[in-house]
Amino acid sequence: MTRPPAVPATTEQVGSTSDNATEPPEVAAPAVEAPPASRRQPEPAGRSAALPDAPPAAPRPVGARSRAKHRGPVASDAQLERRLEEMRTRVRGIEFAPGLPGASEGETARADVLDQLNDYLLPRVRNADTPLLIAVAGSTGAGKSTLVNSLVGEQVTTTGVRRPTTNSPVLACNPADVHWFSEAAFLPSLPRVRQEGLAMPGKDGMLVLAASECMPEGVALLDTPDVDSAVSAHHEFAAKFLDAADLWVFVTTSRRYADARVWEFLQVARDRDTSLAVVLSRVPRRGREQLTAHFGAMLAANGLGHAARFTIPETDQIAGGRFTANTADQIRSYLADVAGDLAKRDLVSRRTFVGVLDSFRTRVPELARQVEVQAEAARTLAAAAERAYSAGLADIDEATRNGSLLRGKVLARWQDVAASGELGRSLRVRGRRKAKPEGMGSRAQALEKAIRDAVEALVVSTAERAAEDAVERWGEIPGARELAESHGLTTLPEDLPRQARAAVAEWQRRVVGLIASDGVTKRSVARFVTYDEEAFALVLIIGLLGFGTSEVAVSGGDSAAPQRLLKAVFGAESLRNIGATARQDLHDRISALFEGEQRRFADALAAARIPGDDDAAQLHQATNNLEIAR
Template structure:
């Protein structure tokens, strides 16, 4: 096996093991099962077979309940090695028969690494012929019984699998796992059950994966012409289903001896075929490569289907992200609307601002405005907060309320959108994502106070010039800072058209004129832009923090992108299957 082949298979296996399909979208459960089956196929058959193309051909004997698989195996060996009988299921632990010289191929974990090895004759085997009933008909077997038998020719091994239609679900899945590990499938049915639905479902799967299949029809009534008639009917059914069978063996209904053994003559043709196959290295290699390429084709289909499910997971994840982002971006927009429409400059804020400067006579002239403002600021009495401080507090309180209210609404909308879908409900389960986290109000208050501190520092820095320092000191840093906050609150682009209407607009105009008198037009615009940018950054942080519980749950799902990886794996596997056929 080349390094490239190793890399293709190892990469695909790594992608499957890393794949997470956590959201309950349509088909997720099916995709998880398909992922497990693909990994099983890689570990049980594809990788070990590519690593050891010269290993003995593994012939898995499968079929329906009561078809006589174990009896057939015992006849091929010449003595009882696999339990047969009326109690179902009889094959509780799969049995692998090999030539003693070829035990190293099977004693380790080269194939079927998930099954522990039990060696015949080394301790009592509770699943051996004649052993008492166990819980095997409830729990699937977790081990593989190895039997070294001189009558098994070197070059092939026989594996007696549980019934594909077993009453025990675990045994049914184990049977399918073993069939996926087969190089050659020897399917056993009977004259009166060869049309049953379950075996044909498994046969169709084998045909889709181009598995080499031989069929044994067992217990054919020993009447003239019956064997030929049944054989023709079965071949017709196989042809109509598009199932290609290498050989069809007919075994007549025969009386068993005291040990439950068939007479050797009943399986002469089958025994001779297996002997010839063991001796023909080229025929074995042809079967190995055909089945291996077919298994890779099956993995291509699986990789593409799993990729589609991974894409569906990514789409559901993106939808949930979009819902959360939209809900909180809407909250952020509504906060900006409240800042820009003057609604924050009414009520308590307006009253406190008018304590700082009057608005009724400011059109009489800029100097009058400054004088009135200085006079009002100077009227602060002992025991009362300065008018500018009260106005600053009112502005801050109003903004805190807006931020809390709008982020709460955003969280409620995001939570409602998530709970409208199964995927969203799965992520939101166990938490009230719409609830304000403890300490959030204090966090908002601290951020707004910090911004107001930024504004005051900005005013001090701009007023350091000697030309402006006197006026700034005569009015006070807090009063001028409040004026700048008022301007920022009123507009995202300074004073928009139409802002001159309404009490809030008039308040903003007063603040603007006051600032222009002290600093000049250009400086005021620069200061307002800087203050607004600082406020925007802090508001963005607050809103983003509130969306955190939603986005954190999405982040915990892992990184998207598995769909693209698996699609690329499918192409690489398809090329590998093509190369194996070409080499053959």
Template structure:
């Protein structure tokens, strides 16, 4: 398949062209939604690459692919003071763009085209992000220092279109800002324009042709296989052979052996600030010859387009690696947070099942509830006598259970809040030890729970207690004829079930073991006397599950404060990596025309 070709009525070609266009649109969509939220080494460079690649797709690749027969866009670029505007004026034979000593001279890009090519550039076919401004040719006799648009910072994001019959039909000239301008906006715009070029007229001088900034751009040109004409300007008399030979050697070493090299000698300007016509005659002849060769222009456009697509493939592959780095870092950050809160969940689970809660206020209120005196002295003399005591208990009138419920709420709330706060502090410390996590946190302190968390916990505990009452009510619905169920009531049995859930005694020592152990047995025997052993086992399990589910939800809310900063990467997967890798391979094939 060779989709980067002129439109044709051939069915196979049309299908290939549509498929290639769909691929390029898919790449654009992927770049638009690509997110690199974590601050890792190289991330900012990757973001810049994604932005520039997306812009090049919109400014050049898609427009050129759709219109291979459109005029070539030759961008005139180079370093500050290289004489770009003076060169452009010389190529058309009169001042059309401002030249002078004040830097930067070119603040607004000017696109010069033949009048018959107006339709190609007046629309947003290329460089759609730049507004169009219709410019006029300067009156005869206008000096170069007064030609072109009046400098206007507000016009930076616009393209001045000037139709001039002196520009050969089929090739447009775009006078771009300096690639090394003191203005950030100028440099960015210059890079954007060069990325949208079919060919470059790269202007440098005898004393600046080895500068680093121009060579970075020339290397980018080599990666795109773009046609480059290097114009060595202001070469002193007698130095032309030596300087041009050295520059050509440098071009060869950097893979630009095919670049055209023109030498413009150091020459005095006339009263309008113009070079003599003979100084740029070879460049003008080269452009005119290119413009006259329709087939040759198409070959140049195809060559640049294929090279640009191949270069884009490499950039998309690098972005896939950047996305993978983001995923791996996010997994580590996510693991740090999850581990901290999982530890909190484990500690809450232990505290709510090992009898730890059955001390202090909870134990006191429970003892008040069941009657502590003779009842617990009997436990000390023999646990086997509990069954007899259960019957006596049911024949009496147990005091209200509400005080036990309130004590459980207070104790359980303290445990959950304390463990959530420790988890948040642990997660915060782990993130601050990681550059990516530190950047996500910035100056915000997440090392504690939110202000509303204690109240939320209390509400969840009350909701869990309601769950327990609902379990008792549901289980007792079929047992209403039993006197024990009727005498003890929903709240009383609900409190007993809560105590059983908390009474596994694993965490207590000394005298507390006996107290909590007795408490557990009492509660279990009470429930078994009402519902039976199997039902008690099931009720305990369901109540336990309900509590753990609510605790997990509470911790998840605090954990989410961290994970939401990671964004979609917190899910632990990134389909973008696979999609980018696949798109890079398809672009490489497309760029080879295979």
């Protein structure tokens, strides 16, 4: 059941069906009139809808007509049980990433379906003789505890003027049925305590088991916390217990029956076709007919005109936590009819059971829809990171091609080398004596380092911009920026500059290797020229970085000779092959770095355990399988 948020406590003094309460102020009759009798929905056969002014039935314990156990909503069905188990496995395996779209709605839907599988459907499929559970629920101060005590015939739950009084649910049953409500069989996650002696409240969040000889075997009454309690845990407990009940007795007051919270719960009963009786309590004599007519009209307008309806007048005839007059006799008579007649008990429990199964046709697909919402969010986030780093890699490809790196320090180093003639001296035309090249001097080495520093800085700054872009795009989806921050995605890893430097250095060595291993060079150049491979590689890198397309201005005789010599020595086709291989190698190395950076975002999504489309498909399949089993 959907657990709505807590409703603020009201300071309004309400009338009394509990001990020691004062008389309320007079209630003005609502302006809405009841629909004509011809438009009211007829009561179904077998359901006793007592009128407010009907003569009271003789007092008798609930279910006193028969102590035989009913057979439950369905006979044990192995295939249905397997399909329900399959659905529980699928639902239990779903996890939602907190904060992301669909998380809150999905967690609520998941908990509701799982609770009804664990607490209602599976126990009744496995055990056909499960006691009929009647949950008394409703508004704050409606007198539910007083009504429960009156129906049982002794005080099993506490009453009082404090609101809310019921700080823990109380379940009254025959001592022979207590084992049905142990931790192993009923709401296993909820701690419980057995009541000894006089009725005493338990602790918040604890179920009190009140064994009473006044209760017949096979029937249990549950006093639940208020559905509109200011304490959120109270109405969450109320919802949990209503999910596990066969019959709801919903109690509201003449002051609160129009509250939105009341109708949220009643509409859940309608949507699930839950067996339902409604009680309007604390009805003053003045305006009584108008109040009850208006309440009946609201029930009919909300599709609940079939529900059994009762009223409890405003009264102070209460002692020992129970009504002293015949105030609750009509309700007791109705429940005795249901609980004491096996056919009626089976009809009530079967109706609720089938209604819950029917509701899964929409509730489980709705859960699947929230799974799909999260899966779509995950795809969007992954795509945002992928686009950010793909754009960054494209920027680097362009920057290493258009000559933009051949400025500043790199340009100064190149001009220094060109003016000194170092590169020219590293190339020697072979004469009669074979001379070894001098190798690169200090100026050429400084140029090599300047190029490495420039490419490294470009990689690091682009990676930083890509991360910022990805986080900014994540910020467009609720909860995603917090996910990014929690996984440190807003800052770069400390070792990224070292990785970038190592990658660029490896690339420079790779270019030297390409120069040395080119077969065409060995065949065509070795007979005429002795050359330094590192010097040739440096010239080639300068060309790859956009020499000739940039604003680099080189002056001096030997400055252009290495560039001319590259083409003359290697040949145009060979030079293109070497250049293409070198450029692709740089792209691949930077791409590998960026893939590692992008993987941080993928790892954050994986750690969030966001459900996927496969999970949604399995939920739909489980729903179809359940329909077939029915």
